Structures are given as C-alpha cells and as structure tokens.
Amino acid sequence: MSEIAPASVVEKPPAPPRPWTGERIAGAVLLGLWLLCGIGLVAYLVAAWKPELFQRYLPYYLSGLGVTLTLVGLSIVFGALLSVPIAWMRLSQNRVLGGLAYVYVYFFRGTPLIAQTFLIYYGLGSFRPELQALGLWTFFREAWYCAILAFTLNTAAYQAEILRGAIESVSRGQWEAASALGLSKLQTLWKIVLPQAMIVALRPYGNEIILMIKGSAIVAIITVYDLMGETRRAYSRTFDFQTYIWAAIIYLAIVELLRNIVDWIERRITVHLKR
Amino acid sequence: MKTTTRLALALSAAALVLTVGASHAQDRMKIRIGTEGAYPPFNNLTSAGQLEGFDIDIARALCEEMNAECEFITQDWDGIIPALQAGKFDAIIASMSITPERSEQVDFSKKYYNTPPAIAAPKDTDITGVTKEALAGKTVGAQGATTHFNFSEATYTDSDIRAYPTAQEYQLDLANGRLDAVNDDVVVLSEWLATPDGECCKIVGTITPVEEIHGPGAGIAVRKGETELADRFSQAIDAIRANGKYQAINEKYFDFDVYGG
Numbered sequence: 225m226s227e228i229a230p231a232s233v234v235e236k237p238p239a240p241p242r243p244w245t246g247e248r249i250a251g252a253v254l255l256g257l258w259l260l261c262g263i264g265l266v267a268y269l270v271a272a273w274k275p276e277l278f279q280r281y282l283p284y285y286l287s288g289l290g291v292t293l294t295l296v297g298l299s300i301v302f303g304a305l306l307s308v309p310i311a312w313m314r315l316s317q318n319r320v321l322g323g324l325a326y327v328y329v330y331f332f333r334g335t336p337l338i339a340q341t342f343l344i345y346y347g348l349g350s351f352r353p354e355l356q357a358l359g360l361w362t363f364f365r366e367a368w369y370c371a372i373l374a375f376t377l378n379t380a381a382y383q384a385e386i387l388r389g390a391i392e393s394v395s396r397g398q399w400e401a402a403s404a405l406g407l408s409k410l411q412t413l414w415k416i417v418l419p420q421a422m423i424v425a426l427r428p429y430g431n432e433i434i435l436m437i438k439g440s441a442i443v444a445i446i447t448v449y450d451l452m453g454e455t456r457r458a459y460s461r462t463f464d465f466q467t468y469i470w471a472a473i474i475y476l477a478i479v480e481l482l483r484n485i486v487d488w489i490e491r492r493i494t495v496h497l498k499r
Numbered sequence: 500m501k502t503t504t505r506l507a508l509a510l511s512a513a514a515l516v517l518t519v520g521a522s523h524a525q526d527r528m529k530i531r532i533g534t535e536g537a538y539p540p541f542n543n544l545t546s547a548g549q550l551e552g553f554d555i556d557i558a559r560a561l562c563e564e565m566n567a568e569c570e571f572i573t574q575d576w577d578g579i580i581p582a583l584q585a586g587k588f589d590a591i592i593a594s595m596s597i598t599p600e601r602s603e604q605v606d607f608s609k610k611y612y613n614t615p616p617a618i619a620a621p622k623d624t625d626i627t628g629v630t631k632e633a634l635a636g637k638t639v640g641a642q643g644a645t646t647h648f649n650f651s652e653a654t655y656t657d658s659d660i661r662a663y664p665t666a667q668e669y670q671l672d673l674a675n676g677r678l679d680a681v682n683d684d685v686v687v688l689s690e691w692l693a694t695p696d697g698e699c700c701k702i703v704g705t706i707t708p709v710e711e712i713h714g715p716g717a718g719i720a721v722r723k724g725e726t727e728l729a730d731r732f733s734q735a736i737d738a739i740r741a742n743g744k745y746q747a748i749n750e751k752y753f754d755f756d757v758y759g760g
Contacts, residue, residue: 346668349675365677367661445668447640447661456577457662460644463580463604 288454332381613716613759
C-alpha cells in the first residue's frame with residue numbers, strides 16, 4: 225500500500241532519568257547484604273563440607289524427604305476430597321449443616337497442628353479397648369496413619385475455606401443467568417462457577433501446600449521420621465549445625481519448585497484475562 | 500558473660516588454693532545448671548513446677564561443696580548440648596552418659612552414677628531376653644538422641660526402632676500396646692513400673708553396657724575447654740562420696756548403690 229513517510233516515524237522517548245535517590249541506595253545496600261549472607265552461607269557449607277558426613281546421612285535425608293512428600297501429598301489429596309462436603313455444608317442454607325461445618329473449621333484452624341497430631345496419636349491411643357471394640361485399633365495403632373489422619377483433617381478445614389471463598393467470589397448473577405438458560409445447579413457449578421473460582425483459589429491452594437510441607441516438620445513427635453526427624457537424628461549424632469542448614473535448603477528448594485509450578489499454572493489458566 | 504564466668508572461676512579456684520577454705524563466703528561463684536526435667540527419678544518437675552530428683556539433689560550437694568550459688572534451667576533433651584555451648588547455662592547435670600561422641604563436643608567430670616540399661620515389655624509378653632534374636636520382629640521404643648536409642652539402633656537391627664521425644668511418650672505407647680518393648684535405664688523403667696501407669700509392664704532383663712555406646716556412666720558436662728570447672732565438679736563428687744552426703748541422697752531414692760562399679 226502507501227509508503228510511510230520517514231517523517232512520521234516517532235522518536236523513541238528518552239529513558240527517564242534514574243538518579244541515585246536515598247531509597248535506591250538503601251535498596252542496593254540491602255541487596256548487597258543479602259548477597260553477602262548468601263555467599264557466606266555457601267562459603268560455610270564449602271568449608272564445613274565433610275564427605276563422610278554426606279555419605280553417611282544422605283540416604284537418611286532422602287528417606288526423610290520421601291516421607292515428607294508422601295505424607296503431605298496424601299494429606300493434601302484426602303483433604304481436598306474431604307473439603308468438598310465441608311465447603312458445601314458451609315455454603316448451605318441449612319443452619320445445622322452450616323453450624324457443624326463452621327465448628328469443624330473453627331476448631332482445626334484455631335488449634336495448632338502439633339496439638340491435633342498429639343491428641344489423635346497419644347490421646348486416642350489411651351482409648352485402646354474402646355477403639356478395639358470398634359475395630360479401629362489397627363488403624364490408630366500405626367503412627368503413619370495417625371499422621372495422615374491428623375494432617376488430612378487439618379488441611380481439609382483450610383481447603384474448605386479456600387473453596388468456599390472462591391465459590392462465593394463468583395457473582396450471584398452467573399448463577400441466575402445459568403438458571404435462566406435452563407442449566408441445572410450442578411451443571412452451573414461444574415461448567416460455569418468452578419472454572420472461574422479455581423482461578424481465585426489457585427494461589428491460596430499453593431500457599432496451603434507450602435504451609436503443609438513446612439508444618440509437617442512436627443510429625444517426628446509421633447515417631448514418624450520425616451525430613452526434619454532425620455535431620456534431628458543426624459544432629460544428635462554429629463552436633464554439626466550444617467545438618468539443619470541442609471534441611472533448610474531442601475525445604476527451600478521444595479517451596480521454590482512449588483511456587484514456580486503454581487506460577488506456571490496461573491499463567492496457563494489466565495491467558496484469556498491477559499490483554 | 501563467658502569471660503566473667505571464667506574469671507570468677509579462676510579467681511575462686513585460686514582463692515581456694517591460697518586460703519584453703521578460710522573465707523568461703525567472699526568468693527561464691529555462680530553456676531547455671533541445665534537439666535531436662537522429664538526423666539524421673541533423676542530429674543523431673545513436680546506438679547507445682549519444682550525440679551526434683553536424684554540429679555537435682557546431687558547438683559545441690561555439689562554446689563554446696565563447691566561453695567557455689569546454683570541456678571537450674573530446664574531445657575529439652577535434644578537441644579541441651581547446643582544450649583550449653585551457646586552459654587544458656589554452664590553445666591549439664593541431667594543423667595548424661597559420658598560417650599565418645601559427646602566428649603568431642605563437651606568436657607565431662609568423672610561419673611557420678613552408673614546404672615545398667617534394661618528392656619521393659621508388657622507383662623504378658625513373649626519376649627524372653629534382651630538379645631537381638633529375642634527382639635527380632637518387635638517394635639522397640641526409646642527416647643531419641645540417647646545412648647539407649649543409639650544402642651537399640653545398633654543392636655536390634657531386626658526390630659523396628661521408634662524414637663520418642665521424652666520417656667513419657669514411649670511409656671504411653673508401651674502401655675497402649677503400640678510398642679512391644681522399650682529400652683531405657685533400669686532405674687527410670689523401674690520407677691515408672693512402680694506407678695499405677697506402669698502396671699501393664701515389667702522388666703524383661705538388664706543389658707550389659709557397651710563401653711563405646713553407653714560410656715562409663717553419667718557425668719557432668721561443661722563447655723569444651725572449661726576443664727577447671729569439670730575438675731572442680733569431679734573433686735566435689737569425691738568429697739560428697741567421702742562425707743556421706745552422696746550415700747544419703749542415694750538412700751533417699753534407691754535401695755541399691757547407683758554409683759556402680
């Protein structure tokens with residue numbers, strides 16, 4: 225078509241001036257401090273590096289990591305399943321159902337995970353005859369099952385609230401419009417409300433998984449040897465603080481990986497919202 | 500703080516030598532003593548929150564002997580050595596066995612008692628001994644980060660070994676049947692078995708201590724290099740054994756000699 229006259233080319237605006245303000249200097253100094261800390265940590269680990277320590281405890285750390293990931297993975301999945309009826313009860317108009325779900329969430333969010341785990345393992349353990357009569361002792365006898373139960377019940381409370389909040393964030397009008405088009409309640413929930421709610425819920429879900437990974441470090445009190453338990457064991461043998469630093473680095477790596485996965489999912493599912 | 504303690508220590512030691520105990524009152528040193536408070540009958544908290552037990556009485560007698568003013572600080576077992584190293588207290592009197600691993604981190608006085616470890620199990624148990632074979636396939640509990648746990652892990656390789664934060668938790672699990680047996684000091688086990696909670700269980704047998712794991716007995720731990728303080732504790736142990744105070748405390752808690760051979 226027609227040629228563009230060279231005169232119509234718009235000059236690129238000049239880069240805005242970036243003076244060294246007080247804030248910028250403070251920022252650079254802080255960043256420098258963090259960098260120094262990081263370099264110091266790496267230097268310490270290099271200096272404190274003991275191949276025999278690594279060789280001896282690496283298998284323990286790996287088995288502990290496996291326990292942590294399995295425990296959190298299973299609890300998050302079971303918790304997600306359990307959170308659906310709880311969220312539904314929380315959203316229901318029925319006062320009794322709503323009240324029950326409210327009390328459940330109130331209790332599990334309001335008390336520490338360590339207390340819940342302790343109560344389920346040692347507390348219920350003292351009711352052995354009653355549990356045996358009900359045929360539940362084989363379940364409660366095992367620390368592993370008790371840990372999964374405690375973590376599932378805890379995360380279900382949080383996940384139910386995430387789900388409820390996300391569903392409530394979708395405006396009432398969507399339900400009404402779907403109803404006007406003749407869609408059933410379930411169809412509306414599945415095809416219209418949930419796809420929008422999940423975008424809202426993604427970040428809190430990611431946070432919940434991260435919190436569970438870190439929260440699971442208390443499980444050694446009921447004799448389940450997770451990453452933290454193995455770390456404490458290694459420390460009690462060596463009295464070497466780098467055992468804890470290694471554990472911190474492993475936890476940090478898991479959390480960083482999870483954060484990136486959540487970011488990636490979010491980019492994928494919000495493509496239609498980007499301009 | 501550290502230097503003042505050291506200085507006080509050196510001064511009081513010098514004063515002791517020079518005056519041969521002529522003026523005790525002037526150089527009363529202060530010692531902060533760390534203990535666990537969850538290991539009856541050696542050290543535990545009463546329902547009123549007061550420390551009591553054999554370790555505590557021995558510590559008081561030693562302090563009196565050393566003419567020192569002592570303050571007790573309770574600390575979880577897991578972190579008791581790091582807390583000593585960090586200067587939260589100056590000595591550990593908490594039934595800590597003198598082991599080679601710990602000796603790399605802290606200095607010890609001589610032993611102040613030595614009792615054998617033992618295995619306890621429910622009264623109707625089919626466990627007949629304390630050997631590896633006798634406990635094969637069984638679930639055995641012990642307090643984590645103790646010589647007993649290390650011994651169990653090293654010896655009962657065919658058993659499932661569980662680590663508990665304190666003695667109270669493995670006691671609960673032995674009583675409710677989650678554990679087939681537990682490994683701890685015979686005195687600690689006997690004390691628990693004598694209470695209503697311990698009715699479920701009995702001592703199966705005592706274990707011959709293994710020098711590399713159990714060490715020569717329980718000693719008083721001080722920070723690495725503070726050998727003067729460790730020596731003063733050792734001298735005080737000899738002194739209370741010579742003047743009968745040790746025997747009086749021994750009799751208050753036990754009907755046998757806990758000092759051991």
